[in-house]
Amino acid sequence: MSDETDQLTDQELPSLIQAAYAPDTFQDLSATWATQLSEHMSAIMSGEGRVLNWSDPKELVDAASGMMHSPAGHSFSELIETALASGQNLHHPRYIGHQVPASIPSAALFDATGTVTNQPMAICEMGPWGTAVERAVLRALQKKIGWNPETCAGLLTSGGSLANMTALLTARNVCFPEAWQQGVPDHAVIVAQADAHYCVTRSAGILGIGTQRIVAAPLDDRRRMNPQQLDGILCKLKADGKKVIAVAAAACATPIGAFDPLDDIANVCEKHDVWLHVDAAHGGGTLMSSTHRTLLNGIERADSIVWDAHKMMFVPALCAAVLYRNKEHRYAAFQQDAPYLFDPSSPGLAEFDSGISTVECTKRTLGFGLWGMWSMYGEELFEQLIDHTFALTAFFHRQLTEAADFQPLHSPQCNIQVFRFVPESMAAASNEDISALQLRVRRALIESGDYYIVQTKLDGQAALRVTIINPLTTRTDLIELLNAIRRMADQTAD
Template sequence: MKNKPLLLPDSLKKVYDPATFRRLGHQMVNQLADHLEAMQSDTPGKVLAYQTPDEALDFWEQHLASDHSMEAIFSAVFAGSIKVHHPNYVGHQVSVPAPIASIAGMFSDLLNNGTGVYEMGMASNALEKLITDLVNKEIGFPDTAGGFMTSGGTLANLTALLAARRAILSQDIWEIGHDQPLAIIVSEASHYCIDRAARIMGLGTRGIIKVPVDEAFKIKTDLLPKYLEKAKAEGLEVFAVVGCACSTATGSYDPLSEMADFSEANNLWFHVDGAHGSGVVFSKKYQHLANGIERADSVVIDFHKMLLTPALSTALLFKNELDSYKTFSQQAAYLWNAEKAQEWYHSGKRTFECTKLMMSTKVYAILKAHGKEIFGDNYDHLYGLARSFAKLIERQDDFELLLTPEANIVNFRYEPDTRLDLNLLNEKIQNTLVEQGNFYIVSVVLSGNRYLRCSVMNPFTDEKIFAALLNEIKEIGDQIRSS
């Protein structure tokens, strides 16, 4: 008996209907363009229409249970999302995406090339090579350098430390595991993902040697020899030193040249977590902050922080490209014929991801639309804005500036009366600011004190906005005090 041909169900046909896609896509682009216009107008509205987690869950549960048009669904997501293009967005270090990169994102989402193997992303793999080569050149790495892209700074730091362990230690831990306790040396101000990476690698608490920072929140390099000797005396084998370019909480750049001297002298891998600030190499004005980065063995750079790209889009760069193949030495015969060959175009040989987003397309769109100079312009502008914000704070009697910023991260607090519990006051101010939704800022505890923390990420933020923010903080602070 002949089998009946299997017919494509209408339900699936509908999923891929080009006319619906065209109509909704245009509508969505119009909605987002209207949003951009509104964000650049004199009346941008709130940066955040705050809901408590219970309210948000309740809203979406009711939404799920009822029928909505696609337009209404997008509008609801829009209403429930923070607006990073709002000039009053001065919160976490998330980029304010260049619209061209978002278009590239939609484009690459539909193409959905998995990228891990060459033919599943010929364009995106080749573009990754061009982009990482470009950044390597800006860093000042030699021609031996190479790199690839991966999903975020957290993953990139772990990937780098795995390569470091393989490169420095004689035993092949990938194959045989390790008995000897291992360690890395980091600044106590490093991002928590370094600590997390070390623990994932089995280093444990004692394998993460945290070196204190000075009053500018930079690692005290004069302590490095002492900490290394102590580790050795305790039987630890240190294989890497991690520098911050820059640190998350205060935007402080570690003295990278001194760290490179120390690493070289002691045959240690020198890794720079430059997720936020290593892109400063594109800026003529501020590139000196990262002097010494060219001596690192590996560098992480997040395009989705200071380089105008939507998340996630990160590059991991190696001074010697051969080292980048040391992270994994695994058999995956169904993916690659030559397991051990160093083939840059098979992205997945060097990344955690098997399937990976076409992230290079977004960066490339920015580069072609605006030129690489746009990256330097963004650093110059945002770092400059942070400096003027800091000066404004310094001129106020009732505010304390923690530190003159090196990057675009400004920490300060309202202190109308030093007899008050300023930690509690500033914590309440930040909570109220978020709930009111006119500004978005965060807070951080440094040296035992709570500070309000602003990352100036949006080029449309200006000095008038800083003044208005300080006013609102004062108003809220005074209301809290009087109540």
């Protein structure tokens, strides 16, 4: 205890606590914050400045660390200014990189309401409105899938990776009810889309199944799971004495955004009586579009679904839903007793305690942003976001097809496009040299701050990849991207 604390009366607080908790301070700082943020967002959204403020990561760590330890301290506005000047500008129209959206800015204000008042949930009592909002959001997503909210269940969790792990844990425990206490038997396997996100394999490692017991389901020529071959694999696994915990399909898979034929896959799973898990972390939002939702036909037959709202529902990270078709499975993931939290004398209330079915005990109120946007604008907002970004991607694909020096590597099913730049001078170059060109151009482009795009590997070779996940990106930005890539190739040529 500090000397200062020792000498204070009940009415007095130590000076720093007083400063940190003063209501006036909070009011002043929030006004400053609102001005700084709105000016910053307005500039970025109109395309001013660089997309990524490229810096050596080590220098950034030193700078952040220096601010924490500088004897003179720093003002609030200086700290916020530094954060804004040093970040990735996802709201810049030329941000078309990873599957992280230019989120709807005002959605964050709902999140902030939860964080300022600190409403973390584990039990309903600790975040009654957060719990209500989460349930309402889950209900809305379940209806979009085509489920009856009375007979299904779900939860929100911190990201698609954790969501997939939670769903696969449930599948594991349903398949092997003793696994929680006794571990997983040797003959357990998971069959996963060959392009499944790495978190599926990682889940197998974490859940004691083992990464080597992921069996890859082969893909067709559009990188979608092939149902006939899946059937063959399930027959063979059965003949070999293996027990399949789940078939993990993708809607869509990360590399090129391929949607598996879920209806056909559901037929195969039904025939073999196997749990169907659909990772719709990216593609779930497509259900909001009456034009594109057919890509997910059959999803309503899945046993579990992961749907990230912080991807194609354009709310800030994180807000990932795990959805179970059968309500009975809602407690199957975690079979734990915590009498200090869960009150067996009021089982009706326990139904609303999120901690029973999530990895997290204390959990942020993850549903606020989605709930706020849905309540303010209606579900049509999400339909427009899907239709608009998918249309922009189709436009970009046409530009690539028409340009002699670009090669689109697939027709886009959604808002992901992978392609290569192969100028005439490189037409006869080796695969290695063409791969090296993609990496070189991409690095130069992001360091320039003109665009943010990503790189990937497809069939062992490097390629460029965009996710058009910013509704502010224009057709001109996309046309100009091709010119920027050509320019970077010239500037970086030896």
